[in-house]
Amino acid sequence: MQLKESACEENFIHEAKVAEARKTLVQGDDGEELARTFGALADPTRVRIISALLETELCVCDISALLKVSQSAISHQLRQLRDMRLVRSRKEGRIVYYTLDDEHISELFLLGSEHLRHK
Amino acid sequence: MQLKESACEENFIHEAKVAEARKTLVQGDDGEELARTFGALADPTRVRIISALLETELCVCDISALLKVSQSAISHQLRQLRDMRLVRSRKEGRIVYYTLDDEHISELFLLGSEHLRHK
DNA sequence: CAAATATATGAATATCTGCTCATATATTCA
DNA sequence: TGAATATATGAGCAGATATTCATATATTTG
Numbered sequence: 526m527q528l529k530e531s532a533c534e535e536n537f538i539h540e541a542k543v544a545e546a547r548k549t550l551v552q553g554d555d556g557e558e559l560a561r562t563f564g565a566l567a568d569p570t571r572v573r574i575i576s577a578l579l580e581t582e583l584c585v586c587d588i589s590a591l592l593k594v595s596q597s598a599i600s601h602q603l604r605q606l607r608d609m610r611l612v613r614s615r616k617e618g619r620i621v622y623y624t625l626d627d628e629h630i631s632e633l634f635l636l637g638s639e640h641l642r643h644k
Numbered sequence: 645m646q647l648k649e650s651a652c653e654e655n656f657i658h659e660a661k662v663a664e665a666r667k668t669l670v671q672g673d674d675g676e677e678l679a680r681t682f683g684a685l686a687d688p689t690r691v692r693i694i695s696a697l698l699e700t701e702l703c704v705c706d707i708s709a710l711l712k713v714s715q716s717a718i719s720h721q722l723r724q725l726r727d728m729r730l731v732r733s734r735k736e737g738r739i740v741y742y743t744l745d746d747e748h749i750s751e752l753f754l755l756g757s758e759h760l761r762h763k
Numbered sequence: 764c765a766a767a768t769a770t771a772t773g774a775a776t777a778t779c780t781g782c783t784c785a786t787a788t789a790t791t792c793a
Numbered sequence: 794t795g796a797a798t799a800t801a802t803g804a805g806c807a808g809a810t811a812t813t814c815a816t817a818t819a820t821t822t823g
Contacts, residue, residue, distance in 0.1 A: 533706065533708070533768090537710070538703060538739070539702070539703065543702070543706050543710055545699050545700035546699070546702055546706075547696075549695055549698040549699050550710070551695040555757075556688040556689075557688045559685075559691045559757060560686055560687050560690070562756050562760060563682050563683075563685035563756055564682075564683075564687075566678075566679070567679055567680075567683035567685075567686040568679050568780085569675040569676045571679070572670060572675045572678045572679045572682070573670055573675045576670040577665040577666075577669050580664050580667065580668050581664035583658070583665055584657060584658065584800090586652035586798095586799065587652065587657055587658055587661065587665075590652050591662055591666070591669070594782090595783075596800075596801095597784080597785095597800095598781070598782055600801055601782080603800095603801095604801080604802085616789095616800095618799090619791065619798065619799045620790095620799065621801095629755060629762070630759075632755055633752065633759070636748060636751055636755060637678050637681050637682055638674075638678060640748040640752070641674070641677055641678060641681060643746070652798090657799095687810085703770090705768090705770080713812090714812080714813075715770075716770090716772085716812080716813070717811070717812055718770095719772080720771085721811080722771095723771080735770095735819095737769090737819095738768065738769045738819065738820040738821065739820095740769075740770060
């Protein structure tokens with residue numbers, strides 16, 4: 526990065542606005558973490574998984590068949606969703622059922638859909 | 645993909661649940677589009693830009709200086725955010741000011757943050 | 764008009780990511 | 794116990810992506 530390219534790097538152009546911005550700016554690693562949370566929703570396969578789970582739980586096998594995506598690929602994606610706490614699993618015999626982790630997830634999904642419809 | 649690996653590919657294991665899932669499953673290209681919308685928030689630099697814009701507009705130069713990211717990189721990221729309609733720009737002379745596009749964006753951001761805090 | 768400034772963009776590159784393939788683990792059932 | 798079934802996972806590869814660098818465009822100012 527070339528920090529000394531322009532005058533603005535040394536003196537902000539709009540000090541008052543920058544002061545406001547600082548107040549809401551994410552701190553430290555929060556930006557990374559937030560980005561990874563949104564990243565968990567940033568893939569079509571994962572979006573379709575989330576949408577399938579909006580009103581019911583499903584097992585891996587049924588998700589795979591419903592979305593026509595291989596079981597391995599679905600398992601890999603579910604792991605990411607689990608890691609970011611977007612879904613939760615419960616095991617019953619050899620079947621593992623997945624559900625959305627909490628209401629935030631469907632809210633995020635619906636808010637995103639709403640944004641799309643508004644443009 | 646190996647579709648004929650398991651019995652479930654031909655007969656769903658839980659027909660009733662799959663029927664429920666079908667009702668909420670995203671259709672056609674909506675999954676792709678939704679994923680790209682969330683993808684716009686799936687990078688730390690873009691998350692930090694959004695957070696800076698929560699309460700004020702900012703010009704490119706000030707964003708670059710505030711985040712200590714090169715002007716070029718910021719411009720590239722702003723373009724993505726503009727393309728996905730997460731931010732809007734207004735030009736005044738040679739200065740370009742960016743703001744969040746609408747309330748959905750800050751809501752998405754805040755919901756994401758809330759989810760992080762709850763785990 | 765020429766120099767300076769603010770922003771945008773194309774190309775190149777290094778890194779990340781999603782899928783497949785092969786295989787491991789765990790559970791049921793004969 | 795052994796075969797079948799449901800799920801998980803590591804390695805590898807092909808495609809996506811964030812940044813840098815060089816440069817282009819647009820606007821102001823001297």
